[in-house]
Amino acid sequence: MADDILDISGLSVDFRTPGGTLHALRDVNLSVKRGSVLGIVGESGCGKSTLINTVIGLLPSNARVAGGEVRFDGRDMLKMTPGQLQDLRGQRMTAVFQDPMTALNPVLTIGQQMVAIQYRSGASTREKRRRAAEYLAKVRIPDPEPRLGQYPHQFSGGMRQRICIAMALLAEPDLMIADEPTTALDATLELEVIALLKDLQREVGCAVLFISHHLGAIAQLCDDVAIMYAGEVVERGTVREIFHDARHPYTRALLTCDPGRIREATRRLPTIPGSIPDLRRLPEGCIFRPRCPERFERCAEHPGDRRITETQFAACHKALDLAPLERIEA
Amino acid sequence: MSALLEIDDLIVRFRHPGSMLDRLRGRGRQDIEAVAGVSLRVEQGSTYALVGESGSGKSTLARAIVGLVAVAGGSIRFEGRTIASAGQSDLRAVRRDIAIMFQDPIGSLSPRRSVRSILSEPFKVHGVDADLSQEVARLLTQVGLSPDFADRFPHQLSGGQARRVGVARALALRPKLVIADEPTAGLDVSVQGELLNLMNDLQAKLGVAFLMITHNLHVVRHVADRMGVMYLGRLVEEGATGPIFEQPRHRYTQALLAANSEPDPDADVQRLPIRGEVPSLIARPSGCEFHPRCGFALDICKTKLPELTGADGIRAFRCHNPAGVKTAETVPEPA
Amino acid sequence: MSAQAFNDPVAVAAPAPSSSGWRVLRSAITDPLGALGLSLVLLIVLGALLADFSPYLPSKMAMPARFAPPSFEHLLGADHLGRDLFTRVLHGARIALGVALVATGISLVGGLILGMAAGYGPRWLDSVLLLVFDALRSFPTVMLALALVTLTGPSLYAVVAVVVIATLPGYGRVIRAQTMALKSAEFVLAARALGASAPRILLVDVMPNLIGPLLILVSMDIPVVITIEAGMSFLGLGVRPPTPSWGTILNDGYSFIRESPWPAIAGGLPIVIATLGFTFLGEALRDRFDPRLRKDG
DSSP, X not given: OXXXXXXXXXXXXXXXXXXXXEEEEEEEEEEEETTOEEEEEOOTTXXXXXXXXXXXXXXXTXXXXXXXXEEETTEEGGGSOHHHHHHHBTTTEEEEXXXXXXXXXXXXXXXXXXXXXXXXXXXXXXXXXXXXXXXXXXXXXXXXHHHTTSOGGGSOHHHHHHHXXXXXXXXXXXXXXXXXXXXTSOHHHHHHHHHHHHHHHHHHOOEEEEEOSOHHHHHHHOSEEEEEEXXXXXXXXXXXXXXXXXXXXXXXXXXXXXXXXXXXXXXXXXXXXXXXXXXXXXXXXXXXXXXXXXXXXXXXXXXOOEEOSSSOEEOOTTTTTOOOOOOOOO | OOOSEEEEEEEEEEEEOOOXXXXXXXXXXXXXXXXXXXXXXXXXXXXXXXXXXXXXXXXXXXXXXXTSSOOOEEEEEETTEEEEEXXXXXXXXXXXXXXXXXXOTTTTSOTTSOHHHXXXXXXXXXXXXXXXXHHHHHHHHHTTOOGGGGGOOGGGSOHHHHHHHHHHHHHTTOOSEEEEESTTTTOOHHHHHHHHHHHHHHHHHHOOEEEEEESOHHHHHHHOSEEEEEEXXXXXXXXXXXXXXXXXXXXXXXXXXXXXXXXXXXXXXXXOSBXXXXXXXXXXXXXXXXXXXXXXXXXXXXXXXXXXXXXXXXXXXXXXXXXXXXXXXXXXXXX | OHHHHHOOHHHHHOOOOSOHHHHHHXXXXXXXXXXXXXXXXXXXXHHHHTGGGSSSOTTOOOGGGTTOOSOSSSTTOBOTTOOBHHHHHHHHHHXXXXXXXXXXXXXXXXXXXXXXXXXXXXXXHHHHHHHHHHHHHTSOHHXXXXXXXXXXXXXXXXXXXXXXXHHHHHHHHHHHHHHHHHHTSHHHHHHHHHTOOHHHIIIIIITHHHHHHHHHHHHHHHHHHHHHHHHHHHTTSSSOTTSOOHHHHHHHHHHTTTTOSHHHHHHHHHHHHHHHHHHHHHHHHHHHHOGGGOSOO
C-alpha cells in the first residue's frame, strides 16, 4: 500500500483556445500523504482549478491531459474507465466547494440530501438518518435530529458550509478536496471552519487537499504546502519550511505581500510588479523570470525542481543561495 | 472647524415583508434597522475605514451617504451643509464632491460601454465642459493605465485593471470624498497592494478623503487614519487606528483582530472569544447586541445597551466589560 | 512604480473586437440551420425588393393564361384571372415584410418604453402596466381581430393594430423582468450615485443590455406576425383583393383548387419559406446569445 493517497507526477494539461494552445499545467508534481493536509496556494491564473478538475475528472471538453500520472491509492486515475472513476468519486474521494449557497439543493431538506448521498450503503433509511444526525453533530450543528427536517435556506452561511463538510465526510473518504471552502465566509467564521476541519480531519483520519489563496488559513490547517504560479508548482515543502524558510522568490514575494505579515503600519505596501505571462506563449526558462528580483543569466534555462531538504523542493537556480527571508519591521 | 463629512445618529430602516403566514396571522410588517444610530466624522484628506462582517450595515451606510437608500433618522452633513436627514435628501449641490466605488470591479462598469464612454459619463451627467478625450487620457494615466485602455470594454479588463478604471471614474470630477466599498475584494494580494498604494498616492496628490468599507483588517491598519467597527448596524468601537489595533476595548473588535492574526503555522490556534454567527436583524438581541456571542458577557449585557464610553476623540466604545480593564477582566468567564 | 507595472505586453495587447452583435450573427451562421435560415430570409427580402423588376404587373389580368402551369413565362403559373403568380408572391412579400417590420417595430418601441417604465419606475406604475399587459394578452387573437375589423373595416392598419396588441405585452413583460434584474446591478447603482437621471440611465446603461435578447425575441416572433397577416387576409379581415397578399393568393387558390393546384401552392410556399427561415435564424441566434440554452453545453 502506497504512503501517498494521491500522487501526481509530471502532470501537464493543455487547453485548446481560439488564440492557440494554452499550457495550463506543466510538469506538476505533488503528493498528499495518507491522513495529512496538503495546501495549494496561488493567485488567479495559477492553475489551481485546472488541477482540481483534473483530479476529480471534470475537465472541460477543450482540455487535454498532455502527460503525467494522477495516482489515487496507487492506481492511475487517468487510465480509469468512467465507471471506475464514478465509484471513486463521492465514495473514496469527496469535495467541498467555495459557495455553500449553491452546493445544497434548495428544495430538499438537509436530512433528505444527507440520506440520499449514502445511496451506496446498504443500511436502512433509519440508520442512514442516524448517521446523518451524527455527522451534523460532528460539525457542531446544535440539535441535529430536528434540524435534519429543515431546508438549506433555514441555515446561515457558515452552517451551510459546515453541512457541506459533514456531507463530504459522511462517506468516510480517503481524500477530501476542499476548494476555497472559507472564501465566502467572514473572518471569524473562517477561523471556526478551519478549526473544525482540523479537528474532524484528525478524527476521521482522511487526507485533505485544501485550496486557498488565504495564507492564514493555509498556515493554520496544512501539514504540507505547494505554491503554484502560472501552471507550475514552484515550491513545495512542509508548512514550516514554506512559511519560515521559503526558497523560491515567488513564494517569498507572496509572503511579503500579505499585509498581515507586515508588523508595523506602513502606507506603502509591497507588490509583485508585472503580471503573469501569457500561457499560450510561454517565455523561455524560468516562468517567474520576467517578474523576479533575483533573476540572472542562468534563469534563461528552466531550473527544474531543486531539492532543499527531504521534504522541500523549489524550482529556482538560486534556491540554496538565498538569504533567509526577513520580516519587514520598521 | 467642521469635518468634511459628519454623520449624526444615522438610522436606515428597511421593510421586512415577513412571511405569508405572519401576514395571515395578522402580524404586520416589521421594520428592521440596518443602520441603527451611527455617528462618525471624516476629516478632509484622511482615510476612514468602516469595518464589519456581512450584515453589519456598512454598505447600507455608504449607500445612504450617496442617496441610494433613504434615511429614516439622524443627519448627514457635508462641509457643514445637511445633505440628508429623516425623509429628505438634497444631494444636488454635493453630487460632484462625493463619489462612490462599488464592490465588484467589473460588475460596476456598464458592460456594453467602452472605458472611454464610462469615464466620460461623469462629465456628461454634470454638464461639465471639457475636452473629453484629453480628460479620459489624463484619468487613465493618473491611475497607471495606458491611454489605449480607453477603447476596451469591461469584460476585456482584469480585475485589477477594472478596479483602476473604477478609481479613475470616481476621481473624474475631482471629488473631495470617495466612498470605496470593499476596494480590494476579489483582487490577488499582489494587485491589492498596488491598488492601495495608488489610492494612497492619489490621496497625497489630490487631497481626497476616503471612506473605505472593508472586512480586511490587515488593510485597515496600513491605510486608515481612523476606523469604526460595526456590528448589527451600530458602531461598537470607533477611533484612531493605531490605538485600536494596539488595545482593542470592545470584545468584538478583539475577536476580529484575533481572527485576522498573522499567518504563521506556529501561532497558537486561538479559540476566539466569540461563538456562533451574526444574528439576523429581524431578531435583534436585547441589551448589547453582541452578548449572545460574547465570551465575557455579564448579566447587565443581556438587558442594557451599553453607552458609548470615551469621548476624548481618540476612541470610543460600547461595552459593559471592555478588554484591558483590570477589574472587569477578573470576572469569571461563563462557559 | 505601479504605472510601468501595468504597461506590460499582456495588458495592452488585445485590440477591441468588433461589437458582440456581429460576432453573434457571424457565429450563428456557422450553424447549418442558422445559415439556411439566413439564406431563406434573404431570399424573401430580396424578392420583396426586386418585385418591380418583374415583367408583369401584379393585378394585370390576362384571361388566355388562366390557370397556366409553371413555365418560363410564368414561374409559378397564373391564377384564375391569368395574373402571374410569381409577381403576386413577390408583391405579397412586400406586404408581409412591411407589416412585420412596422408592427414589430411599434411593439418593440412600445414594449421597450413601457417595460422599462414598469421595471424601473415606482411600484404603482409597475402594477398598472402589468395589469394592462395581462389584460391585453388574455384576448384571443382571432376574436380581437374580428372585433377590431367589425369596428374599422378590413385594412392593413387593422392587421398592424392586431399584431401590436398581440405582441407588445410579451415584449413588455420580458423587458420589465430584465430591467428589474439590471436595476440592482452595480453599474446602474454607480450611475445613480453619479446623479444621472432615470431616462439617461435607461437609455445608456440599461437599454444596450436589452437589445440583444430582444432582437432574438423579435426574429422568433416575425413568423407569427407573418402568419397573422396572411391569416387575416385569407379570412378577408386584412388586405383586400386585388392587392396581392400571401393570404389573398392562398384564398383565391383555395377557391379554385379543383381547376389547378398552383395558385394554392404559390400562396402557401412563401409562408412556409418565411416562417422556417425566420425560425431557424432566430433559434441559431438565441443559441449563441444565451449559451445556457445550448444543447452541447
